[in-house]
Amino acid sequence: xxxxxxxxxxxxxxxxxxxxxxxxxxxxxxxxxxxxxxxxxxxxxxxxxxxxxxxxxxxxxxxxxxxxxxxxxxxxxxxxxxxxxxxxxxxxxxxxxxxxxxxxxxxxxxxxxxxxxxxxxxxxxxxxxxxxxxxxxxxxxxxxxxxxxxxxxxxxxxxxxxxxxxxxxxxxxxxxxxxxxxxxxxxxxxxxxxxxxxxxxxxxxxxxxxxxxxxxxxxxxxxxxxxxxxxxxxxxxxxxxxxxxxxxxxxxxxxxxxxxxxxxxxxxxxxxxxxxxxxxxxxxxxxxxxxxxxxxxxxxxxxxxxxxxxxxxxxxxxxxxxxxxxxxxxxxxxxxxxxxxxxxxxxxxxxxxxx
Amino acid sequence: xxxxxxxxxxxxxxxxxxxxxxxxxxxxxxxxxxxxxxxxxxxxxxxxxxxxxxxxxxxxxxxxxxxxxxxxxxxxxxxxxxxxxxxxxxxxxxxxxxxxxxxxxxxxxxxxxxxxxxxxxxxxxxxxxxxxxxxxxxxxxxxxxxxxxxxxxxxxxxxxxxxxxxxxxxxxxxxxxxxxxxxxxxxxxxxxxxxxxxxxxxxxxxxxxxxxxxxxxxxxxxxxxxxxxxxxxxxxxxxxxxxxxxxxxxxxxxxxxxxxxxxxxxxxxxxxxxxxxxxxxxxxxxxxx
Numbered sequence: 001x002x003x004x005x006x007x008x009x010x011x012x013x014x015x016x017x018x019x020x021x022x023x024x025x026x027x028x029x030x031x032x033x034x035x036x037x038x039x040x041x042x043x044x045x046x047x048x049x050x051x052x053x054x055x056x057x058x059x060x061x062x063x064x065x066x067x068x069x070x071x072x073x074x075x076x077x078x079x080x081x082x083x084x085x086x087x088x089x090x091x092x093x094x095x096x097x098x099x100x101x102x103x104x105x106x107x108x109x110x111x112x113x114x115x116x117x118x119x120x121x122x123x124x125x126x127x128x129x130x131x132x133x134x135x136x137x138x139x140x141x142x143x144x145x146x147x148x149x150x151x152x153x154x155x156x157x158x159x160x161x162x163x164x165x166x167x168x169x170x171x172x173x174x175x176x177x178x179x180x181x182x183x184x185x186x187x188x189x190x191x192x193x194x195x196x197x198x199x200x201x202x203x204x205x206x207x208x209x210x211x212x213x214x215x216x217x218x219x220x221x222x223x224x225x226x227x228x229x230x231x232x233x234x235x236x237x238x239x240x241x242x243x244x245x246x247x248x249x250x251x252x253x254x255x256x257x258x259x260x261x262x263x264x265x266x267x268x269x270x271x272x273x274x275x276x277x278x279x280x281x282x283x284x285x286x287x288x289x290x291x292x293x294x295x296x297x298x299x300x301x302x303x304x305x306x307x308x309x310x311x312x313x314x315x316x317x318x319x320x321x322x323x324x325x326x327x328x329x330x331x332x333x334x335x336x337x338x339x340x341x342x343x344x345x346x347x348x349x350x351x352x353x354x355x
Numbered sequence: 356x357x358x359x360x361x362x363x364x365x366x367x368x369x370x371x372x373x374x375x376x377x378x379x380x381x382x383x384x385x386x387x388x389x390x391x392x393x394x395x396x397x398x399x400x401x402x403x404x405x406x407x408x409x410x411x412x413x414x415x416x417x418x419x420x421x422x423x424x425x426x427x428x429x430x431x432x433x434x435x436x437x438x439x440x441x442x443x444x445x446x447x448x449x450x451x452x453x454x455x456x457x458x459x460x461x462x463x464x465x466x467x468x469x470x471x472x473x474x475x476x477x478x479x480x481x482x483x484x485x486x487x488x489x490x491x492x493x494x495x496x497x498x499x500x501x502x503x504x505x506x507x508x509x510x511x512x513x514x515x516x517x518x519x520x521x522x523x524x525x526x527x528x529x530x531x532x533x534x535x536x537x538x539x540x541x542x543x544x545x546x547x548x549x550x551x552x553x554x555x556x557x558x559x560x561x562x563x564x565x566x567x568x569x570x571x572x573x574x575x576x577x578x579x580x581x582x583x584x585x586x587x588x589x590x591x592x593x594x595x596x597x598x599x600x601x602x603x604x605x606x607x608x609x610x611x612x613x614x615x616x617x618x619x620x621x622x623x624x625x626x627x628x629x630x631x632x633x634x635x636x637x638x639x640x641x642x643x644x
Contacts, residue, residue, distance in 0.1 A: 189557070191543075191548035191550060191552050195548045200364070200593055204593070215548075224474065239469075
């Protein structure tokens with residue numbers, strides 16, 4: 001009995017002790033497992049970077065494999081109810097669920113990735129991945145021999161559509177004959193299905209694969225079939241060294257550290273962040289010199305510089321949509337609203353965008 | 356469309372459908388003996404991770420598949436102990452086995468995520484899946500032991516009265532199911548998408564369960580059901596790549612719809628008899644009665 005009491009006191013002592021230090025609790029909701037070596041993996045790398053930067057000022061937890069449905073409400077609420085001060089929800093379709101829980105917990109701060117709905121305690125943040133797609137498109141336009149690119153898309157949301165458009169605009173600029181074949185997998189994460197889609201595209205003559213799903217299965221399929229591919233979200237070269245041209249890496253760490261610091265300092269305020277290459281949120285993996293000629297690598301690097309200093313914008317007019325309507329006039333660039341709500345294919349892409 | 360593309364499409368369909376065939380034929384044998392094991396997804400995941408980890412450690416493909424099958428036997432053995440000896444509810448125990456399998460496989464595989472391996476040629480397993488279906492069909496309808504297995508699934512009391520060991524036969528059915536699910540899992544992590552990723556079976560266990568119902572518990576029809584499902588999902592990808600619009604969302608919904616159908620059929624007695632389900636399915640056997 002005495003032992004039990006001592007135990008209880010010691011546990012209380014520990015919890016009081018940690019309460020005095022008062023680290024802020026930062027929570028993360030992940031769509032997949034941190035080991036996907038893609039989207040979720042990079043968020044987890046960001047989380048770890050945040051912890052390393054802020055040290056004892058924060059502790060963090062995450063819940064993985066949270067589906068984008070009503071279950072997300074439970075997961076987010078669980079974090080909010082267990083004393084978390086700041087919660088990052090890291091997938092587009094957590095949007096309404098995040099707002100629902102944020103409404104119940106006005107003192108907890110929320111950050112929703114890639115969405116557009118905000119509230120006094122809900123910020124949104126995203127990265128301008130399309131800047132990387134432009135460079136991928138340029139490379140693909142030069143390297144394809146069959147003039148056929150296979151694109152594995154996930155869900156028809158603006159972020160994915162924008163990526164396809166940015167890629168195609170750049171690719172068709174250097175190679176007007178290029179065709180882009182798109183498969184909508186309707187999943188972010190299913191290695192088997194991603195491999196099926198990759199093999200189907202290769203079978204239909206694609207010699208370069210682009211993916212907007214989360215695992216390295218397509219890159220592996222490309223390696224096996226002897227065609228080329230772009231990695232997704234993180235550098236996937238070790239899984240497909242003879243196929244991997246480059247990858248668009250998502251660098252979340254500095255943003256997470258900055259936002260967590262704001263909570264620690266009490267200066268957090270609702271805002272919308274959409275950073276790209278200039279801010280270091282989007283980074284290209286090292287270009288594969290075995291697969292790309294030197295002058296093409298130099299062109300890609302020059303494009304990075306131009307995107308960073310603003311002289312190159314992926315959506316520079318004239319841009320027509322599939323029906324031939326002029327969406328962006330000559331000499332103008334698409335504004336953020338147009339890009340954030342993009343639900344149309346640019347002219348030249350075959351097929352209908354699923355709704 | 357030239358002949359090479361057609362040949363390629365067929366190859367992709369064969370590769371994609373094989374794990375469904377393995378898992379479904381295993382579950383069919385389990386259900387034929389009167390036991391419903393909803394733990395298919397969990398057993399597949401544990402099978403997938405144990406094969407992958409064994410391959411990374413030992414470098415031996417044969418050992419990888421053996422360890423994987425052993426893991427399937429252990430997982431289904433645990434299930435058998437709970438439902439046959441302790442008479443726990445089969446539906447609840449099977450669901451628990453899936454949840455357990457998801458967690459266990461994630462835990463075992465944590466260190467091995469993202470370890471690159473060389474994938475194995477899948478065609479041996481494609482052929483093996485056809486052979487196993489043929490063998491199961493032959494066993495149930497052409498051998499005496501197969502008849503006894505079916506009898507246990509139809510009426511365990513009569514079988515018991517005739518002197519057959521209901522528990523032993525059900526145990527064999529469950530263990531065979533577990534081995535096949537593990538084989539399906541190891542095929543996924545070593546041939547189909549050679550990698551280990553948490554939850555990488557992505558619902559295929561549930562599709563396999565639905566296929567058993569679709570096949571109305573006839574082994575040959577497993578092949579038909581699996582290839583309809585696999586074929587349609589690959590064909591819709593081809594249609595998309597040709598620029599034709601096709602509702603891919605439907606295929607995301609299919610496993611859940613299929614699971615609902617399984618549950619509806621199991622809870623409705625009359626339809627179940629019509630569909631020739633084993634009459635003792637999910638009913639525990641009490642020896643003393």
